[in-house]
Amino acid sequence: SAVISQKPSRDICQRGTSLTIQCQVDSQVTMMFWYRQQPGQSLTLIATANQGSEATYESGFVIDKFPISRPNLTFSTLTVSNMSPEDSSIYLCSVYTAGSSYNEQFFGPGTRLTVL
């Protein structure tokens, strides 16, 4: 298993500003993911954070809007840039651990973002 922490747990931001969310894992992991969970919508994968290379973004998500860093095997950040009220959501990071199947992702507690 893995223990994942996220900072901040919640924030209220103004339109046009940016917020960086941190994800820290208690063990080294190869694959880290960033998700968005909006009311009335299913959990949506934003991107896969790769250590030592650029993140891989899903359709509908771009690096300019959601830049991601992955400086080592235990840490990643997601920045939500030039925010609008439509970015209000819960943002979750998740990981696979060595030995876990591709069916079991471990999630952080999430960052609850409100954009005014």
Next chain:
Amino acid sequence: QKEVEQDPGPLSVPEGAIVSLNCTYSNSAFQYFMWYRQYSRKGPELLMYTYSSGNKEDGRFTAQVDKSSKYISLFIRDSQPSDSATYLCAMRGNAGNNRKLIWGLGTSLAVNP
């Protein structure tokens, strides 16, 4: 049409009831079927997963997959107030892009003492 459909509820049952949660899907390439539980202000956690068709039991929880109907279910027996949470189904195929997890909306369940 969404790849995975799940009724968001909410579903409210008395303590001790049998709960049935369901998802349907359209992609016949899906082979692995997962149920995650998410408590309020927490991330989802894996309850159980099933490969292909069939049943799997774990304590009070039973997962069923019917690939011919593209229909999966999670049954909770003797439901407890601590089972109150959102239950998300997720599924994936075997290889390439099909290995990405596709999620249902989640069903909100309240078990009343």
